[in-house]
Amino acid sequence: MPQIKKILVANRGEIALRIMRTAREMNIATVAVFSEADRKSPHVRYADEAVCIGPAPSSESYLNTDKILGVCHDLGVDAIHPGYGFLSENAGFARKVRDAGLIFIGPSPESIEIMGSKLAAKQAASHYNIPMVPGTPDAIDDRDEAKRVALAIGYPILIKASAGGGGKGMRVVDQEAEFDEQMNRAVSEAQAAFGDGSVFIEKYITSPKHIEIQVLGDHHGNIVHLFERECSIQRRHQKVVEEAPSISITPDIRAEMGRCAVDVARSCGYYGAGTVEFIMDEDRNFYFLEMNTRLQVEHPVTEMITGTDLVKEMIRIAEGQPLTFQQDDLHISGHAIEIRVYAEDAANHFLPDIGTLSTYIKPDGNGVRVDDGFEQGMEIPIYYDPMIAKLVTYGENRETAIRKMIRAIDEYQITGVQTTLPFCRFVMQHEAFVSGRFDTNFVTRHFHADLLNTNTDREIAGMAALLSALLNGSSRETEPVQNEIANVNPSKWKARQYISR
Incomplete structure (x- = not known):
């Protein structure tokens, strides 16, 4: 089996730091790549070696595969960890890494390709009796037939881009009269965002829960799940608050959802860490949504409740080692909550904000974890995702984890930019969240700017x-x-500290 001695992290910020820390614990050297905008970032200083690969725009730096592979060649790198975002779900990049004789710390290019297409993913999973949302099995090429399907399953329906994500190429249609207009918009958005205008339709679940299952697979055919994460607090179809386990499901549903997740992974010969996403309706019927073939932003909550270092497992799997545990060895212990601290103005439709972190003081204490990639005095660049940090709390139960989160939010002092901290505090205290009676429509139903x-x-x-x-x-x-x-x-008073500029 190959032994990895040096890893290049093809990413930036908090996820780059998080990967490097585990690598250091495993006595593996690390290489950071960075853009000119990130020259002073902590992940650059933390790495054993660091190389600037281009200007600030990601197309000229973090997405420049030739430069990244050139650094690997020059510095004797064994493996590449892509983190999340950027090249993490790029099958072409994974193939280039493999062809260069390097180890890609992630799944095979073939698995990425299958699960990168929502339609291909559904087709692969359909062989394992996985529940699917009613809709079209293929991309729409006949609008009249699509309209007949829509009538059969009943409005409202959802038009979705096959290659989509992040809410792009997604349109809700409430009645047949809106079908053509919304179809045109979905196709146009999908083409612009992904270079692929293929779309399909599904029944629109009006009050869904977003539940995802963490899976791990090795090269020897062993696949396990590490339970679920609740990810229903979202804005613009993107997550802001995640927790594990979910307050919304029973042990029987957890076991069945876990079985389905493992089968989805098995359907494409998956190895590495991945996440199988489901939506669940008000009657607790769940349906396969998609699979993310990478490490998720919210992976820390799974690590907290299982005691498993997912990055360490990814590296071991990439070396060809078998999983050291079986499904029956895994158990849920306690409760963990994560909030994403974005440089966004929740009072102004969550618009991104830029500026300098004039004050940046992190919370601390028992049961508090902060994964970040910024320091006081640094600027929030306009070129990348506006996430500043992930704030995670852990307690013996959900109530304790919520109380710790409120305390940690109050201690988190950020000035210079607007952040989502006030919004997340609002969520933690809202009766719908505390009781578990919430879904992906939380922001629409319960939040408006004046409440901050x-x-x-x-x-x-x-x-x-x-x-x-x-x-x-x-x-x-x-x-x-x-x-x-x-x-x-x-x-x-502390709330004003992080709300104020």
Whole structure:
């Protein structure tokens, strides 16, 4: 079996750091590649070696396969870990890595290709009796026939890009009169985003839960699942809050969903770490959605409840080693929640924000984990995904994990950019989230910008008076103001720290 001695991480920021830390624990050397915009990033300093591969735009740096492979050749690299995003689900890149005599720490190019097409994935999974959302089995080439299918399964329906993701090329159609217009938009979006205008239709589940199952497979045919993650708190069809296990499913559903996930992986000869995604309706019927052939952003919550280092397992699998555990060896212990700390303004439709991290102080303490790639004084670049960090809390039960998350959010101090921290605090305290009665429509149903304004007129007046007293140096005025400030909730004061610019 090949032994990996040096890994190039073809990524940036927090995921690059997270991979490098595990590699260092395994006595494996690391190489960072970086763009000119990331020259001062922590992952560049942390690596044993680092090479600038181009200007800030990802097309000229992190997506430049020839430069990345050239660095591997020059520095004697054994393997490449792609992280997530960028080249992680690029079958052509995985094939180039293999053809160059290097190890791709991930699945085969063939598996990536099959699962990269939603239609091909459904066709592969259909041989294993996996529940599917009613719809068209192939890409639509006859609109009249598609309309007949839509009538048969019943409106509303969902038009989806076969090669899609992130909500692109996806359109809800409530009635037949809207079909042609929404079809044209979906095809146009799919073509622009993915270079592939193929679309298909499915029954639209109006109040779905988004549940995903973590799987691991080796080169010897062994595949296990590491239970589920609840990922239903989303904006623009993209996740913001994830947790494990899900409050929404029973042990029997967990076992059946896990079996289906393993079979989906088996349908394409999968090895490495991957995630099988399902949607679940109000009656707890679940349906296969897609498979992500990479490490997920939210993998830490699975690591917390299983005690498994998924990156370490990926590296061991890439070396050809068999899994060291079987399904019966895996158990859920405690509860973990992750929030994605984005540089986004939740009060303004979650629009991305850019700027300098004037203040950046991370929370700490028992049961708190922060995966990030930024430091105080760094700029949030416009060229990449606006995620600053992943904040994870762990407790013996869900209630404890929620309380720890609220405490950690209050301790997280970020100024210079707007972030999703206030929104995530709102989620943690909302009755729908606490009770588990939420779905992917949480933002639409429960959130509007005014709910983030935690300042009361009394608090503002008190703080203004305190500031005036301090500036005037008057002890006579200060005493009553201090009594006023004593009534201010300190968590709200901290909330203002990360809301303010």
